[in-house]
Amino acid sequence: MNWQLKFLGNAVFGVFPLSFQTQLRKIKRSIIPYEIQLNTLTLSQGLQQVEMLKASGFDLTGKSYLELGTGWSPVIPLVFSLAGCRSLTLVDSQRLMDDHTFAETCKKMLAHTAEIATRLNIAEITIAQRLSKLASMRLVDALAAMNCAYLAPEDLLNLDIQAHSIDIITSRAVLEHIPPLIIKNILTTFNQLLSPTGAMCHIIDNSDHWEFNDKSITRVNFLKFSQKTFDFLSAMNPLDYQNRLRHSQYIQMFIDAGFKVTRDDSQPDPTTRTALDSLLVHPSFNHYSKADLAILTSYLVAEK
Numbered sequence: 001m002n003w004q005l006k007f008l009g010n011a012v013f014g015v016f017p018l019s020f021q022t023q024l025r026k027i028k029r030s031i032i033p034y035e036i037q038l039n040t041l042t043l044s045q046g047l048q049q050v051e052m053l054k055a056s057g058f059d060l061t062g063k064s065y066l067e068l069g070t071g072w073s074p075v076i077p078l079v080f081s082l083a084g085c086r087s088l089t090l091v092d093s094q095r096l097m098d099d100h101t102f103a104e105t106c107k108k109m110l111a112h113t114a115e116i117a118t119r120l121n122i123a124e125i126t127i128a129q130r131l132s133k134l135a136s137m138r139l140v141d142a143l144a145a146m147n148c149a150y151l152a153p154e155d156l157l158n159l160d161i162q163a164h165s166i167d168i169i170t171s172r173a174v175l176e177h178i179p180p181l182i183i184k185n186i187l188t189t190f191n192q193l194l195s196p197t198g199a200m201c202h203i204i205d206n207s208d209h210w211e212f213n214d215k216s217i218t219r220v221n222f223l224k225f226s227q228k229t230f231d232f233l234s235a236m237n238p239l240d241y242q243n244r245l246r247h248s249q250y251i252q253m254f255i256d257a258g259f260k261v262t263r264d265d266s267q268p269d270p271t272t273r274t275a276l277d278s279l280l281v282h283p284s285f286n287h288y289s290k291a292d293l294a295i296l297t298s299y300l301v302a303e304k
Helices: 003-014 018-031 039-055 075-082 099-110 114-122 124-135 139-145 178-192 227-236 247-256 270-275
Strands: 064-067 089-090 148-151 166-172 196-205 262-266 297-303
Touching: 039 075, 039 114, 039 166, 039 196, 039 297, 064 075, 075 089, 075 099, 075 114, 075 124, 075 166, 099 114, 099 124, 099 139, 114 124, 124 139, 139 148, 166 178, 178 196, 178 247, 196 247, 247 262, 247 297
Parallel strands: 064 089, 064 166, 089 148, 166 196
Antiparallel strands: 196 297, 262 297
């Protein structure tokens, strides 16, 4: 499917109010339960976030954890719970997780217990027993067993969470869907919530998400549009919103919000770097280096 057709389909759905979208999902899911296909990249990146934090000197045992944008499948919160976090807070603008999606996520993760055990340095039998037990529970009971608060639908900026009470904050493939001004406010809130010795770990997808369904375009195709044109497209289709911020911009936003980036595992994508030679990038992106434009995924750890 080319990106224009996918865009139009989401644009039609996106014109309905959020409450109506939620009702449509509920009706659909009552007829056809949401099919959980475990994204092995999500699992791998969740484990990578644990590894990045540990490599930066952070012990996860007994720590309080917050994730922004959990979505349908709580793979990464489960990873952090298995890694030893004592409490979890999951914040999402939509309530997508339910009994079925939670249980199916646990069951799908059971097929990867060997990898999880190896990368977390925990006995495989311990991982298997924990996931099996959680998979047998209703969502409300599983959340209680993990000491987890699922806050959805909620706005992080309006939550009443005690200042400096969170030790670890993460997001994965979330920040790229948020307007820059709101990201600034979110980072300010993160600074207020994070304990003095805490850390954040964010994985940000800087690529053109329309390429996911249309392999005829490059992974930075959206850089050819002017901001005015892109804002128009975004206004038509809020479900597909991407902010197009580049890697260096996120780093500067972290610094402006009072953080220091202590680990950056991001690398330019060689294929994209070559593609930029023939892509007519809009002049508004000319002051970014080719390497910066070609970083498709940002892997960042930051401290206060």
